[in-house]
Amino acid sequence: MLPLPASTPLRIAKIDAMVFRAPIAQPVQTSFGTMVDRPALLVRVQDDDGAYGWGEVWCNFPSVGAEHRARMIDAYAAAVLLERPWSHPTEAYEALTRRLRVLAIQSGEPGTIAQVIAGLDVALWDLAARRLGQPLWRLLGGAPQVQVYASGLNPTNPAELAAAKHAEGYRAFKLKVGFGAARDVANLRSLRDAFGPDATLMVDANQAWSLAEARDMSARLAELRPIWLEEPIPADHGADDWRSLAAASPVPLAGGENLRGDVEFDAAIEAGALRVIQPDLGKWGGFSGCLPVARRAMAQGRMFCPHWLGGGVGQLASLHLKAIAGGPGYAEVDSNPNPLRERFGGDRLRPVDGVVTLPDAPGLGSEPDLAACRDYAVDHRS
Numbered sequence: 001m002l003p004l005p006a007s008t009p010l011r012i013a014k015i016d017a018m019v020f021r022a023p024i025a026q027p028v029q030t031s032f033g034t035m036v037d038r039p040a041l042l043v044r045v046q047d048d049d050g051a052y053g054w055g056e057v058w059c060n061f062p063s064v065g066a067e068h069r070a071r072m073i074d075a076y077a078a079a080v081l082l083e084r085p086w087s088h089p090t091e092a093y094e095a096l097t098r099r100l101r102v103l104a105i106q107s108g109e110p111g112t113i114a115q116v117i118a119g120l121d122v123a124l125w126d127l128a129a130r131r132l133g134q135p136l137w138r139l140l141g142g143a144p145q146v147q148v149y150a151s152g153l154n155p156t157n158p159a160e161l162a163a164a165k166h167a168e169g170y171r172a173f174k175l176k177v178g179f180g181a182a183r184d185v186a187n188l189r190s191l192r193d194a195f196g197p198d199a200t201l202m203v204d205a206n207q208a209w210s211l212a213e214a215r216d217m218s219a220r221l222a223e224l225r226p227i228w229l230e231e232p233i234p235a236d237h238g239a240d241d242w243r244s245l246a247a248a249s250p251v252p253l254a255g256g257e258n259l260r261g262d263v264e265f266d267a268a269i270e271a272g273a274l275r276v277i278q279p280d281l282g283k284w285g286g287f288s289g290c291l292p293v294a295r296r297a298m299a300q301g302r303m304f305c306p307h308w309l310g311g312g313v314g315q316l317a318s319l320h321l322k323a324i325a326g327g328p329g330y331a332e333v334d335s336n337p338n339p340l341r342e343r344f345g346g347d348r349l350r351p352v353d354g355v356v357t358l359p360d361a362p363g364l365g366s367e368p369d370l371a372a373c374r375d376y377a378v379d380h381r382s
Contacts, residue, residue, distance in 0.1 A: 001090040002140060002291060005132060009085035010092070010124060013048040015078040017041065017070035018370075019378040020311070022339045029154045031178030031208035039066040040311030040340040042368060043073060045081065045123040053127025054368060056314035056344075057119030058282035065112075070380040072109075072116050076100060081120065089124035093117065093288040114260050114284045121286025122317045122364075130363040135320075137358050140291070142324035144358040148172070148351050149202065150335035152309065155179040159190040165335045171354030172200035172330060174230070178208025181220060188224045197225075202254070204230040211241050218249035228254040228276045235259065242273035252276060257307035260284040265293045269300050276329070280307040281321055282314045294325035305329040311338070312345025316364045319349075323358055331356075340376065344368040 020040045028035040041057040057073075059066035080099050086092040096117045104110040129136040137144055149172035150165040162173045173191060177184040184203075191201055203226045209217060214232035221229065229251040233241065235258035246253050254276035259265050261284065268274050277297040279290045294304045304325050308318035315333065322331040333349065333356075334341065341349070346366045348359050359365035370377075 001088055002288065004088055004128060004139070009087050010089070010127060011048040011085045012045050012081045014046040015073065015081060015120075016044040017073040017380065018044070019066045019070050019380045020340055020373055020376040021066070021378050022373070022376045024337055026154075026337070028152060028336050029156070030176060031206040033061060035060060038311075038338045038340055040313075040344065041066040041069055041119065042311070042313055042344070043119050043123050045120065045127055047127060047131070051127060051131050053123040053125070053130060053363060054313050055119040055121065055123030055126065055286070056282055056311055056317065058115050058280060058310060058314070060309060067378065067380040069112055069116055072112060073120070074381070076103060077116050077120060086124070089121060089128055090288040092124055093121045093286060096120065111260065111283070115282065118282050118284055118286040118289070119314075121288050122281060122314070125287045126317075126363040133362050135358060135360055135365055136287075136363055137320045137323040140287075140324040142320070142326060144323060144360075146319050146322050146356045146358065147330045147354055148319070148333045148356050149174055149200065149330045149354075151204070151332045152176065152334045152336045153191075154336070155183060155187055158187050159194045161335055162191055163194060166195070169351040169353060170333075170335070172202070173335075174202040174204055174332070176206065177203045177217070177221070178205045181217060184217065185220050185224070188221060188226065192224045201226045202228050202230065205232045207231045207234040207258070209233055211237070211245060214245055215248045218245070218251050222250035226251055228252045230254040230276075230278070231258070239267065239271045239273070243271060246273035254278055254305070256280075257283060262289070262293070266296065269297050269302060274302065276303045276305050278305050278307040281317055282308065282310060287317075287321060290321055291324060294321070298325070298327045303327070303329040306331055308332050309334050311340040312342065312349065312366070313364065313368055315341055315345050315349060316358075316366055319356055319358060320364060340373060343372045
């Protein structure tokens with residue numbers, strides 16, 4: 001288990017799942033689908049002495065994903081956490097994983113259940129750190145400075161959005177690709193022209209291509225020198241395909257947001273095709289799962305760059321994860337408008353010259369502004 005100073009057990013007395021949906025003017029485009037609003041599923045766990053912690057569950061897809069996951073918390077996960085005290089957040093994480101395993105198989109929803117457990121794990125770690133009066137990054141041996149990149153640059157006029165994010169303090173940018181070869185290359189060239197030869201650029205295909213297409217596109221994009229090519233082929237392709245692509249691609253490959261469990265991550269690290277490992281702590285693992293993965297990946301010479309695309313609680317958690325793991329690399333910050341990111345994460349997310357400095361406040365270091373998001377709240381029980 002991750003080290004944790006001696007403290008009284010966590011006796012969970014109450015668990016609240018809260019769904020929010022914020023309308024947006026410009027849809028967020030990916031190669032496999034479009035987000036027409038911004039959802040967030042927050043979880044609040046409260047101990048019997050009134051202390052509490054916040055977590056967030058990944059819920060971007062399908063369009064009713066947040067409501068469904070909230071119901072899964074209410075119907076199944078809450079009962080496990082409420083039944084006895086927990087000496088350590090990871091003890092609760094392991095119990096949830098073990099107790100809900102058969103349900104995940106029977107329902108055909110291992111991803112959904114892993115996401116629910118991940119968000120609850122984040123909340124339990126926030127609670128533990130708050131009770132000890134320490135920021136989570138310090139409690140688990142990290143440093144507060146985190147390099148970040150602006151993510152989610154859509155294929156429509158990406159240089160304009162990137163310029164706005166540069167003005168906000170970002171110095172690295174990731175472009176969405178998978179919208180046709182000519183358009184992808186032209187968009188990446190527009191970013192290179194805008195920010196110069198030394199700017200840090202990445203590309204993300206969101207599993208858009210076949211193996212042959214990925215080989216071709218990696219060669220086309222290489223001249224514009226992105227530092228990685230993310231998920232060029234579906235994540236469930238076999239290790240041989242990934243190794244073949246890595247051998248052919250002049251651009252290092254990245255992935256991990258759609259891997260789940262120690263076995264899958266260890267296999268990906270061992271295979272060596274992915275030079276950048278990118279777990280999403282709201283999709284699988286929370287801190288209890290993802291931090292050990294980070295350390296194993298870095299021990300094998302991989303760059304660790306956690307994925308996140310959601311509200312502000314999960315964003316702060318992802319930044320803490322990178323801060324604790326340390327090493328070279330970046331944490332992802334979605335560049336598209338999302339009031340649930342700003343109002344739940346606060347001004348602590350703003351970078352200076354590409355670096356976010358996490359606060360000294362206990363836990364994740366921020367209190368979600370629920371009042372400011374009252375109009376976005378959704379009753380998932382109806």
